[in-house]
Amino acid sequence: MADYRELNRANWDERAPAHAASPGYGVQRFLDDPDHLSGVVRFDLPRLGDIRGQRGIHLQCHIGTDTLSLARLGATMTGLDFSAPALAEAAELARRTGTVLRLHQADVYDAVEVAGAGAFDLVYTGIGALCWLPDIRRWAEVVAGLLRPGGRLFLREGHPMLWALAEPSGDGRVVVGFPYFERPEPLVWDDATTYVETDVVLRSTVTHEWNHGLGEIVTALLSVGFELTALEEHDSAPWDALPGMMVRDEHGEFRLRDSPERLACTYTLQAVLRGS
Numbered sequence: 001m002a003d004y005r006e007l008n009r010a011n012w013d014e015r016a017p018a019h020a021a022s023p024g025y026g027v028q029r030f031l032d033d034p035d036h037l038s039g040v041v042r043f044d045l046p047r048l049g050d051i052r053g054q055r056g057i058h059l060q061c062h063i064g065t066d067t068l069s070l071a072r073l074g075a076t077m078t079g080l081d082f083s084a085p086a087l088a089e090a091a092e093l094a095r096r097t098g099t100v101l102r103l104h105q106a107d108v109y110d111a112v113e114v115a116g117a118g119a120f121d122l123v124y125t126g127i128g129a130l131c132w133l134p135d136i137r138r139w140a141e142v143v144a145g146l147l148r149p150g151g152r153l154f155l156r157e158g159h160p161m162l163w164a165l166a167e168p169s170g171d172g173r174v175v176v177g178f179p180y181f182e183r184p185e186p187l188v189w190d191d192a193t194t195y196v197e198t199d200v201v202l203r204s205t206v207t208h209e210w211n212h213g214l215g216e217i218v219t220a221l222l223s224v225g226f227e228l229t230a231l232e233e234h235d236s237a238p239w240d241a242l243p244g245m246m247v248r249d250e251h252g253e254f255r256l257r258d259s260p261e262r263l264a265c266t267y268t269l270q271a272v273l274r275g276s
């Protein structure tokens with residue numbers, strides 16, 4: 001079996017330019033309007049608070065649209081991702097908008113060595129980030145290692161219940177088809193498509209992913225010294241997670257068309273590293 005990082009990186013390397021050119025990521029809007037923020041960060045605004053002057057790191061920053069948005073809110077932002085093409089798009093976005101972003105190409109698990117121990121006030125991540133990591137406890141150690149005592153983790157992520165659902169079968173039912181809990185063995189996917197509107201057909205189609213239960217995520221964070229300060233589940237996600245079953249609202253959030261109260265699609269978790 002090939003190393004999961006090589007498989008996943010090859011896949012993300014191909015997705016990055018397609019995403020940067022897609023209407024969904026809306027790169028042009030950042031160039032046209034110096035106050036424009038990504039939909040993901042706009043959703044986060046009421047919970048983020050004032051981040052002016054904070055040293056932030058965006059783990060798995062992809063093409064940098066959320067990273068740039070956080071910089072526009074006044075944080076000094078670093079982005080980290082293992083995909084060179086993704087970071088090239090982020091660097092180009094920073095250059096064209098006249099924004100200073102520090103960018104590191106690295107695996108998340110190497111983030112402390114690469115970006116600095118205790119160097120940040122804020123770790124921001126999510127929306128399709130944790131599912132690429134096999135071990136949630138190791139991730140929690142990395143997040144703790146990056147923050148100064150009293151620093152904050154801000155995580156909005158796809159809900160493990162959503163990740164556990166089978167592809168919609170067309171009868172309106174949601175069916176649990178995949179593990180909810182973390183398993184050592186990956187979920188292996190083979191898919192030439194991606195989640196944005198694009199004609200691009202991927203050549204590196206095989207990916208390895210993992211789910212992590214909400215309790216496992218919280219437990220991992222508590223065990224490395226975090227105090228949980230907020231945990232909110234949302235009935236919506238910023239992408240069409242169950243095609244054919246969801247409707248998009250005016251903010252770009254998707255939720256089940258029928259009885260959306262059936263399903264938590266995402267959650268926002270905030271935690272502070274003890275010891276300030």
Ligand SMILES: C[S@@+](CC[C@H](N)C(=O)[O-])C[C@H]1O[C@@H](n2cnc3c(N)ncnc32)[C@H](O)[C@@H]1O
Pocket residue numbers: 005008009012013060061062063064065066080081082083086106107108109126127128129132133
């Ligand atoms: C769905 S994106 C999440 C980013 C963000 N929510 C967005 O949509 O802009 C996932 C990102 O994780 C990165 N990634 C996946 N596995 C990684 C790893 N082990 N280390 C660093 N980056 C990784 C990919 O390159 C990709 O850019």
